[in-house]
Amino acid sequence: MLSALIWLPVIGALAITLLPQSQSKKGAIIVASAILILDVLLLKQFDTNLAAFQLSENLPWLENIGLNYSLGVDGLSLPLVALNGLLTWLIICFCENQIKERFKLFQVLMLLIHAGVSGAMLSTNTLLFVLFYELVLIPLYLIIAVWGGLQRSYAAMKFLIFTAVSGILILAGFLALGWLTANPTPIFDYSTLQTLSLPLEVQITLLVVLLLGFSIKAPFVPFHSWLPDTYVESATPTVMMLGGIVAKLGTYGLFRFCVGLFPDAWALLAPYIAIWAGLGVLYGAMVAISQKDIKRMVAYSSIGHMSYILLAAAAATPLSLIGGIGQMVSHGLVLALLFYLVGVIEEKVGTRDLDLLNGLLNPLRGLPTTSALLILGGMASAGIPGLVGFIAEFLVFQGTFTKFPIPTIFSIIGTGLTAVYFVILLNRTCFGKLDNATAYYPKVSGLEQLPALILTGLIIFLGVQPVWLVKWSEKATVKIAEQSESKLLVSQVLNESLTSPLIKN
């Protein structure tokens, strides 16, 4: 089942290359729908009572260097895999008119990215993770560079460099981890690594390396400078994929490998990480307020919202971890919705400038449905109750407040500031009067509105019935949190001695 999730898109992509241009869309829709169905089956098969990896597959591959093909899904990766499937399906089925040419190539690249992300999330071998992580890079670089705005080649190159550095750092960290825990072959198997323990100094070093790598990917301030350019210059479906799920590789890595593998070091660094997260939220919000380009504004809002996940990870309580995973899904849905709507507005109106946009809620001549969904999307991002953004943020704040009250307060202020810039956006874009001289915009067809409606429907549904969001992750997060607690106690006891008895082997 899990292998199917990875290889079906790859085989599908290859098959599509053989199809003629006119049939390629049908082929892609079939593949994406099959993946979505598989995701639903996966959700059904998943047992929410188990904390360990389920549906595991293990194929020995390169045993002597420790690289094995081992897959498994647990409460942390399942929601993200489902999100991946949903976003890919929406992009392939409905985002045709945003891509003006070479559509077949686009489908192929998108499916490859999907496969890479799925593979990274499903692998329980750290080297396999890095392999899939790097696999995502080239298709993504191509997708950004071929379709997009005027500065896309610059943005794509910047993205490539930053992400490649991030990949190198992560690879270095895993290799070092593998060699340092070798007995005698390096250990890259996740479950095994979880049971081992390293001296605190080593842990801290490795943690910092991995943290750096994942912080560039997520991104967290101050490693975020590739994000605004890349998001703004990419075409709408690309940025939906990027912001919706590819960025989550960074936060997934954070939860899985940083918190999961180095609980002691993490506990030590947590207070500083929490403050870092709080400041990141504030920074993202404040820069977003000053933007004049609506796509750039949403991009900066993305940076702010990712820092909530960092905060949740820092606290590492069961509640905050659930909140963090919820925020990953919520942020993915909301960001995809916002970027899609901004893309529709740009296409129909012709501009993204806040000073020029006005009056789009006009029922007959404006874009009323698009504007209405933009309002809902803004509300969701700002954490209004009833929508999924509130669920995720509330869980994060509940989980982190007892441990790190000050950073939590920063983040709550950041939520308030989110409302500020979204009100600015909505006030200027949706309300007001249309300019009589220029407001002759084409209609938004039903098919163009469908992805936004589906995403909004999910946002409302999960906001009203959050159990469907959190029930998958409860057991897994409890396990991670427990580990962190117990390791914390052990490390406190052994704080004076810098070596662990296990290392003597």
Place this chain on the structure above:
Amino acid sequence: MTATLVPPTTQLPPSNHPYADVIHRLEAGGSMLPDTPENLMQIIGLYKAYAVPMDFYWRDLLYIAEQVFLEPLPAFKYFLPQEYLDLRNHYAGDDADWRFWRGEATAHPELLEFMSKGELNTKIPKLFHHLYHDRINMEFAEECMRAMFWHRNMGGELEPYMDSEEYRQNADRAIRAYFKNNPIMLGLYKLFPELFLEQCRQSTMTSVLGLFWEIMAPVFFEMSDVYDEGGFKGVPDAMNFLVSGIFAIAGRPIYHRVNIRGEWFEIVPKSKGFTWLYEAAFPYVEAVFYRTSPFRGTKSYNAQANEVPKDQNDFHYGILYADKFPVGSAGIPPTLLHQDMYHFLPQYLVDYYKQFCRGEDDTLIQLGVSFQRSMYNVTSAVIQAGRAAFLYPLDDPNPKHLLANRHYFEGQLNRFCNPKYEMDKAARIGMVQDQNYR
């Protein structure tokens, strides 16, 4: 803006006005609206679409003024009785005082059909049509009446008369007769006589508007018929038809009488000599075309914000200044009128609108823009009629007279060039010169 410059036709040098082209066109006997076949089609189509609901408006306004009068809870004031549907329009039909329209004097057949079937196109009891709001939007007519009532001081003799002692006596008699055998209302009248008097004045304005529109409906119907026959060569022809109509009807009496239990009470008698031109037409054009009031939600009513003018003369929210794009949004009054007109558009306009902008989806706005053009034409007719009545013929040989004409035209157009409150940006006279303004 105009594609070609319109040269002056009189012996005067070219005008220096920002709208010099329009001035020259007016001096040549034309309208503020450029003379194109498309413009002619749009305005005549909208005159016809406006005249059918107007047929209902004037009948119902007279019903409200004459029969409903001071009813405290007039729940059924829009349920027009058969008697008023059969009320003979004085300016159509065989027994007309002056026959404008070749058609019948009773309610227009299209109106009757709509009243029975509505937009739903089914025959259901009138009450259900009314509750579903599938009817002629009489609220618009009352809004026009309220605009005329609130913007007092627009000239004419009716204004001071409504404040006079004679009016008070007439009103007193009518109020007492209306509320005979009703001690509660009579008691309230003793306590608050000014309240009842003001309601009576409002009723008078209702009658004035009803009498005004009684003329306009057959005039518009006749214009539509003449156009269908090909009788109009261009927009100036249509405008001149209106000008002669204005003169023909200028002396029509304006009055207010109330029917109380079969007896007619004169509140504003015909013998006072109030005329259609001075007491109805000029105030109507001033109040409804130029002034009205800002649509709720589009202007800040906060006095410190200074968005709404302090002086009523500076109000600039009428059809000539209106932004047509918000039509269809809540709280924008012309939406009601446009929905009414939408039901009675001639087929040639329905086909025409399908070709532009969003086709059927924004027909409401497209017809709104055409309506704005047609009202610019009516205003041009009023301006030209004013010139003919108070100033000199267009071909007058005396240059002093021609200069006076020019001052008049420029003064009229200066109302669209006032920078206060951004009136000059709001005025749509520049935009209607462009055929692509839809």
Place this chain on the structure above:
Amino acid sequence: MKWIRLRELAWFKIKTIVNYANYAQTQEITMTTIVDIAVNNEGFSTLVTAVSAASLVEALQSPGPFTVFAPNDAAFAKLPPGTITTLVQNIPQLARILTYHVVAGKYKKEDLIGVKSLISLEGSQIDLDISEEGFEANNATVIAADIEADNGVIHVIDTVMLMRPHWFYPIMESGKVGV
């Protein structure tokens, strides 16, 4: 018998002379009122019809004095069709238009030099412009001035005057001054 008939003849003659004297006297009072001039001269038939329809004859025969700006038939003919019909159907409205052409007091052309406006019997003002080029009242030109009657003076005009509404003056001012 002859003596009685002579007395009767003398009485008859005296009566005739007295009657004739009476007749001559009454002829003098009605002979030159404003109405008489209108009735007895060419080109005022429409005006006379209008005045009688509006029941203003007696008023215009009263001592006054009045200054009347009298539109001739050509002036009425310039009005678009239907205007007169509607007015004639509605006497109070017709009376209003007609009384607008009458000013209380006797003003000959020389009396009006330098006078900007007069207030008519209707209540609205009539704007005057007297210069070498001519004598104008509102938009009408006086084609024959100073026709004297016993109860006033008539100035014949070539256009029917209509009351200028209060908004007319600011509009003209604005047009003269510019934007």
